[in-house]
Amino acid sequence: MKLRDRVVVGFCLSLVLVTVLFVVDLQNENNRRLANVENVVVVSGSGDGGTGDVGIGMHGRSDRTRVASHAQSVWNAAWSTLMPFRAVAPDAAATVSYQSRSQRLNVPQPYQQYRARTAAEDYPAVPDPHVDDRFTDLVVRLSESDSSVPHRGSAIDWTIVKDVIVDDTYNDGTTSNEYVVEYLEAASKSNNTSLTVFHSRISKRELYPENDTYVPLILKAMSGLPILSVSQKEGGTQLKLIIEYLNGDKALMKPMRFSREQQTLPNHFYFTDYERHNAEIAAFHLDRALGFRRAMPVSGRLVNITSELMAQVTSSDLLKTFFVSPDRNMCFHGQCSYYCDTSHAICGNPDMLEGSFAAYLPSQDVLERKTWRHPWRRSYHKRKKAKWETDPNYCEIIRNVPPYNTGRRMLDIMDLSVFDFLMGNMDRHHYETFILFGNDSFPIHLDHGRAFGKAFQDEPSILAPIIQCCHIRKSTLEKLLSFHNEKKLSERLRESMAEDPLTPILWEPHLVALDRRVGFVLQKIRECLLAAAAAAVKSNEDAASFLIHGNSGDKDEETDNKHSNSTIKKEEVATGTKINS
Numbered sequence: 151m152k153l154r155d156r157v158v159v160g161f162c163l164s165l166v167l168v169t170v171l172f173v174v175d176l177q178n179e180n181n182r183r184l185a186n187v188e189n190v191v192v193v194s195g196s197g198d199g200g201t202g203d204v205g206i207g208m209h210g211r212s213d214r215t216r217v218a219s220h221a222q223s224v225w226n227a228a229w230s231t232l233m234p235f236r237a238v239a240p241d242a243a244a245t246v247s248y249q250s251r252s253q254r255l256n257v258p259q260p261y262q263q264y265r266a267r268t269a270a271e272d273y274p275a276v277p278d279p280h281v282d283d284r285f286t287d288l289v290v291r292l293s294e295s296d297s298s299v300p301h302r303g304s305a306i307d308w309t310i311v312k313d314v315i316v317d318d319t320y321n322d323g324t325t326s327n328e329y330v331v332e333y334l335e336a337a338s339k340s341n342n343t344s345l346t347v348f349h350s351r352i353s354k355r356e357l358y359p360e361n362d363t364y365v366p367l368i369l370k371a372m373s374g375l376p377i378l379s380v381s382q383k384e385g386g387t388q389l390k391l392i393i394e395y396l397n398g399d400k401a402l403m404k405p406m407r408f409s410r411e412q413q414t415l416p417n418h419f420y421f422t423d424y425e426r427h428n429a430e431i432a433a434f435h436l437d438r439a440l441g442f443r444r445a446m447p448v449s450g451r452l453v454n455i456t457s458e459l460m461a462q463v464t465s466s467d468l469l470k471t472f473f474v475s476p477d478r479n480m481c482f483h484g485q486c487s488y489y490c491d492t493s494h495a496i497c498g499n500p501d502m503l504e505g506s507f508a509a510y511l512p513s514q515d516v517l518e519r520k521t522w523r524h525p526w527r528r529s530y531h532k533r534k535k536a537k538w539e540t541d542p543n544y545c546e547i548i549r550n551v552p553p554y555n556t557g558r559r560m561l562d563i564m565d566l567s568v569f570d571f572l573m574g575n576m577d578r579h580h581y582e583t584f585i586l587f588g589n590d591s592f593p594i595h596l597d598h599g600r601a602f603g604k605a606f607q608d609e610p611s612i613l614a615p616i617i618q619c620c621h622i623r624k625s626t627l628e629k630l631l632s633f634h635n636e637k638k639l640s641e642r643l644r645e646s647m648a649e650d651p652l653t654p655i656l657w658e659p660h661l662v663a664l665d666r667r668v669g670f671v672l673q674k675i676r677e678c679l680l681a682a683a684a685a686a687v688k689s690n691e692d693a694a695s696f697l698i699h700g701n702s703g704d705k706d707e708e709t710d711n712k713h714s715n716s717t718i719k720k721e722e723v724a725t726g727t728k729i730n731s
């Protein structure tokens with residue numbers, strides 16, 4: 151071989167060698183990167199001290215592997231019970247590999263992308279203009295003897311009522327009442343649970359009496375009794391499970407999706423907001439603290455998705471939505487119209503999951519309910535407005551139609567508006583009542599999953615019924631004043647919710663917001679009283695002018711309303727209302 155040929159061959163050989171070395175190095179680099187990605191997934195999980203981000207947890211890999219293989223065997227067992235003719239269950243691991251690419255690269259779930267600010271200090275402080283206001287004008291107004299209050303215990307004719315503060319109790323402080331079944335009669339029956347006794351004591355004016363001893367028993371049972379069967383609740387937009395306990399009682403479970411500090415996403419409407427299990431729990435406590443007692447008892451509970459939920463599932467449709475995530479957490483998504491798919495799955499940590507458990511209402515076969523459209527319902531449309539948002543006289547329409555033109559319903563709608571405003575719930579589209587008690591009965595407070603979504607923003611439009619109608623039940627106003635001037639609402643709720651197994655139930659800024667919003671409602675009532683007083687003065691002047699001049703008033707003279715906030719005279723407020731007994 152000539153020297154030139156040798157040089158060419160040598161050059162080619164060294165080129166091949168360099169290429170081989172380059173390829174080997176590239177492969178090593180790839181392996182190193184993949185290892186890093188896996189580390190990131192594990193490290194971010196172990197660094198998160200929150201109460202349960204979807205798919206990220208504090209448990210080690212071996213825990214998860216154990217969960218996955220345990221889940222596989224439970225799943226196989228559950229599937230063979232449901233589908234006796236199908237020998238082999240679809241492989242849960244297949245779901246894992248199907249999902250794994252995006253998960254291995256740690257692609258965030260759609261709703262996780264927005265998880266940014268999680269510390270209260272990250273948000274601007276919300277001013278509370280009423281923090282030092284004692285609302286003495288309202289206190290004085292309430293302390294005055296109410297011999298002139300025209301509605302005691304009567305069926306109020308709302309077409310003419312002008313009073314702001316309305317007392318619908320009898321002189322002895324009670325309202326008329328009837329019970330589903332007398333307590334002693336029900337208690338004498340055998341095999342009663344606390345919930346069935348509770349059902350038998352539901353009355354025309356409330357679900358349970360003040361300081362009821364059955365409520366704590368029901369809460370305890372729901373958070374501890376073994377679960378016998380699990381199915382999906384049909385209807386509604388988001389996933390809910392019907393839980394049946396060993397003693398035959400039932401509960402409606404809403405699962406946890408987010409940690410407590412997760413706020414409503416800024417670009418979400420009230421009707422696309424995710425439901426929060428802790429809002430259901432907190433709403434029960436708030437309803438009770440306000441003295442309404444119109445919400446069923448709700449308890450938190452930490453459940454094992456594999457052994458307590460999946461193993462007890464009674465339908466294959468629900469069972470087939472369970473899977474093990476790439477991070478080896480147990481997940482499921484159920485079937486519903488919003489957020490029931492793989493990318494919105496509910497995942498355990500690795501298989502433990504928080505949920506709210508609401509005691510079940512009596513079956514409709516026993517105690518039928520009627521559903522009413524809420525008169526101040528929102529449009530549930532991203533561009534349209536509801537009539538009440540554009541018509542300042544909307545309340546005049548409502549007060550003239552049944553069931554709002556007589557009885558207690560108008561005051562119940564005002565109560566509901568206070569309740570929803572305090573917890574920021576804009577999702578009050580319907581309400582239900584027990585048919586047995588007729589129209590003069592309370593609305594059941596149901597469905598609070600979308601409350602407590604915005605701690606740093608108050609939503610005055612929720613108070614529209616109060617602002618537009620200017621009525622409030624006397625007992626509700628008394629409660630609000632005591633929450634403001636005596637023991638704070640936040641303090642009462644903190645104590646009440648401390649009993650729950652999942653305590654703390656609310657993120658601290660929500661408790662701060664509750665106290666701030668109490669002051670806001672009181673201010674609105676004050677404004678109503680001032681407006682009513684001004685209207686009374688005006689009508690007195692018009693009457694006097696008519697007597698003197700024989701016409702309907704001196705049009706040139708403007709009424710100068712200079713009432714101070716401190717005292718409003720009773721006779722100025724009580725205008726021409728009539729007793730209707």
Ligand SMILES: Nc1ncnc2c1ncn2[C@@H]1O[C@H](COP(=O)(O)OP(=O)(O)OP(=O)(O)O)[C@@H](O)[C@H]1O
Binds near residue numbers: 387390446508596
């Ligand atoms: N504690 C309960 N016991 C029995 N039934 C209940 C209970 N709570 C709610 N329900 C029934 O289940 C229905 C759906 O519940 P809920 O409104 O909480 O779910 P949702 O998914 O938020 O529904 P929607 O999308 O209609 O607002 C209610 O309208 C009510 O009829």
Ligand SMILES: [Mn+2]
Binds near residue numbers: 386577597599
């Ligand atoms: Mn709802």
